[in-house]
Amino acid sequence: MTDYVTVSRDGDVAIVTLDNPPVNSLSHHLREPLNAALVALRDDAAVKGVVLACAGRTFVAGADITEFGTPKATASPNLRELIVTLESFAKPTVAAIHGTAFGGGLELAMGCHFRVADPNAKFGLPEVKLGILPGAGGTVRLPRLIGPEKALKVIVSGNPIGAREALEEGLVEAIFESDLVANAVKFVREKAISGAPLIAVRDRQDRIAAAKADLTGFDAAAAELLKKSRGLDAPKRCVDAVRNAVTMPFDQALTTERKYFVDLVEGDQSKAQRHLFFAQREAAKVAGVGPDVKPRPVKRAGIIGAGTMGGGIAMSFLNGGIPVTILEMTQDALDRGTANMAKNYDISVKRGSLTEEAKAKRLGLLAGTTDYADLADCDLIIEAVFEEMAVKKEVFGKLDAIAKPGAILASNTSYLDVNEIAASTSRPSDVLGMHFFSPANVMKLLEIVRGEKTAPDVLATALDVAKRIAKVPVVVGVCHGFVGNRMLAARSAELEDLLLEGATPQQVDKVFTDFGWPMGPFAMGDLAGLDIGWRNRKSLGKTAAIGDALCEQGRFGQKTGKGYYIYEAGSRAPKPDPEVEALIEEKAREKGVNRRDISADEIAERTMYPMVNEGAKILEEGIAARSSDVDIVWINGYGFPVGKGGPMFWAELEGLGRIVERLEFWHGRTGKDVFAPAALLKRAASEGTGLSGARKGKAA
Structure with missing residues (x-):
């Protein structure tokens, strides 16, 4: 037929092979010849069955996201029309699935009467991660194959399932260990010979019958899944669409699904999540680190420090299958650290997210030591010691003496x-920086700090290691606090003054949680420990009237039961404390500040706008290569709401002109540098160019 679709014959069975590298996405240039081939085979009396297969490393891995928002996305034949063509076959059709059948790929496969797979195949509808839902019948057909509650979990989480689970649940009819296409031909021929009635997925009712009679279990499952959605629209619409599959006639549910899809794809949340999808891929592109730069082999990692951070970093490597030698200064400290790691794995086992076998395998990769010499065979050594330059230099001096040539420090x-x-x-x-975020075994972000002399293959190695240990890497340049913590300092600069001038901790935190943050800055401070900031301030010769006073009273946050909030025994729920409000009022009187009512808008302007402004300064200086890199840092390391796409993307939605105007207002009122608009921000606002790709700097 074409380069993208070929048809071959095995006797009376036709094999339709899709070939659209690299992942067989459902681009219009593939859909057009595919539909023509299917129509011809449907009407060919000599063909008794059809196998739908894919060339390359995977089955159809989804829609062509680059076509979203363009005429090609809906141009005929669209995916919905392809599936209607498949469902019109009076002869058996089977999808032979290897690699991944994701999104539109799985929807296409569900248009066939049957599905077979190889043992390593994966199946999923991950559209929710792009702020949308399956738009070609996925929410209506999947419940008819595996039941509404199981379909709900797959669709709302966006997480894939493996071939074995797919077989158990009824998504596929058979798994073939080898010769997938040849076995699929045999399978469909047997179905044709049997003459058994062919029932399209759309017409199946048995798996949704129980929910039709009683939706109690479905509604409970939906409520549990939505607890994790944090203000996102797509998960809620996924629930609605799957519920419709049970309560509405098929065609009505299908039409409603499409309406939901169109509404979501045109909304800001989906635009934000699609932005992040591409941004994460762009972040892996680093200037001077092309495909010709090969990473160094990392067969063993060394970690210095077995505390909370060092232990978490070690667990990340163990989880990625990389052996670790972890070093502490004393045997007692080493034993405590490794015991905490084992305890964390025990919690995962109790939750059911890890098996005992997997736990034993990971801990079997761990070796502990108190002797630097035992790090001599490590290919990568990461220090996680006290945040003080003299201490760091001492550690690196020792590493320089014992690390083998070519080892990365x-x-x-x-x-x-x-x-x-x-x-x-x-x-x-x-040498380079590898800044993990606490808890390091959980948090996805890895800031890779490129020094002036860091070799390209060292960066390539760090990027490769990040992938192996399931981190999201962003390469940044050298400055105090790099990207994330530097912007965090700008976001936090006005917090103390907001309290002195009239706000309360709970009022500020509510502005943040209403925005979509998992928690506000004062609750976060209590969680992290107020003594950490206090210690840092003292080392820099800085003070904070309220924060210092709390620490002087031993109010360090959750660990002492009191901080900006009070915590009842055994509870992590923050409660306003009249003593803190009295302290704030006392400090305001001491400073001669007349307290007043402060609006939510003012709180947002004095915290989030300076954060954006600092991000623009970071771009100006080339500390980050792209505004989207900044977004990836904040989404994966600091809890910025996914549905807003990161601070720089959100700033463009908010309006750069408005942000500049309000920064200038607050700069005029306070004289503080944190409000002085960055030249790049002013230029982007005046020229209407936006911040996207505004400047490619030295970090890239």
Whole structure:
């Protein structure tokens, strides 16, 4: 037929093979010849059955996202029309699935009478992660194959299931260990010979009958799943669509699904989530690190420090199958650290997210030591010691003496100058920052800090390792706090003054949670421990009237039961504390501040606008290569709401002109540098160019 679709014959069975590298996405240039081939085979009396298969490494992995918002996305034949063509066959059809059948790929496969797979195939409808829902019948057909509650979990989570589970649940009819297409031909021929009635998925009722009679279980499952949606529209619409599959006639449910899809795809949340999809891929593109730059092999990692951060980093490597040697200064500290790691794995086992076998395998990759010499065979060594330059330099001096040639030396520093750390060694080209976020075994972000002398293959190795340990890497340049913590400092600069001038901790935190953050800055401070910020302030010679006073009273947050909030025994729920409000009022009187009512808008302007402004300064300086890199940092490391796409993407939705105007207002009122609009931000606002790709700097 074409380069994208070929038809071959095995006797009276036709094999339709799709070939649209790299992942057989359902682009219009594939859909058109596919529909023509299907119509011809449907009407060919000599053909007794059809196998739908794919060339390359995977079955259809989904729609062509680059076509979203273009005429090609809906041009005929669209995916819905392809599925209608498949469902019109009076002869058996089977999808032979290898690799991944995701999104539109799974919807296409559900248009066939049957599905067969190889053992490693995966199935899923991940559209919710792009802020949309399946738009070609996925929410209506999947419940008819595996039941509404199981379909709900697949669709609302967006997470795939494997071939074995798909077989158990009824999504596929058979798994073939080898010769998938040949066995699919045999399978469909047997179905044709049997003469058994062919029932399209759309006409199946048995798996939805129980829910039709009683939706109690379905509604309970939906409520549980939506607890994790945090203000996102798509998960709610997914629930509605699957419920419709049970309560509405098929065609009505299908029409309603399409309406939901169109509404979502045109909304800001989906635009934000699609932005993040592409942004994460762009972040992996680093200037000077092309495909010709090969990563160094990392067969064993060394971690210095077995505390909360070091232990979490070690677990990340163990989870990725990389052996770890972890070093502590004393045996007692080492034993405590490894015991905490084992305890964390025990919790995962109790939750059912990890098997005992998997736990034992991971801990079997761990070796502990108190001797630096035992790190000599490590290919990558990461220090996670106290955040003080003298301590870091001492550690790197020792590593320089014992690490083998070619070993990569990384600092987990959150703020410090990686160039200064590298200069304390005789191999600065082998040194970089690898800033993990706590808890490191959970948080996805990895800020990779490129020093002035960091070698390209060292960066390539860090990027490769990030992928192996399931982190989301962003390469950044050297400055105090890099991207994330530098912007966090700007976001936090006005918090103390907001309290002194009239706001309460709970009022500020509500503005943040209403925006979509998982928690506000004062609740977050209590969770992290107020003594950490207090210690940092003292080391820098800085003060904070309210924060320091709380710490002087021993109010360090959740761990002491009191911070900005009070916590009842055994509870993590923050409750307003009259003592804190009295303290705030006392400090305001001492400073001669007349307290007043402060609006939610003012709180947002004095916290989130400076954060955006600092991001623009970071782009100006080339600390981040792209505005989208900044968004990836904040989404994956700091809890910025996914549905808003990151601070820089959100800023464009908010209006750069408005942000500049309000920054200038607050700069005029306070004189504070944090409000002085960045030149890049002003230029983007005046020229209407936006921040996207505004400047490619030295970090890329």
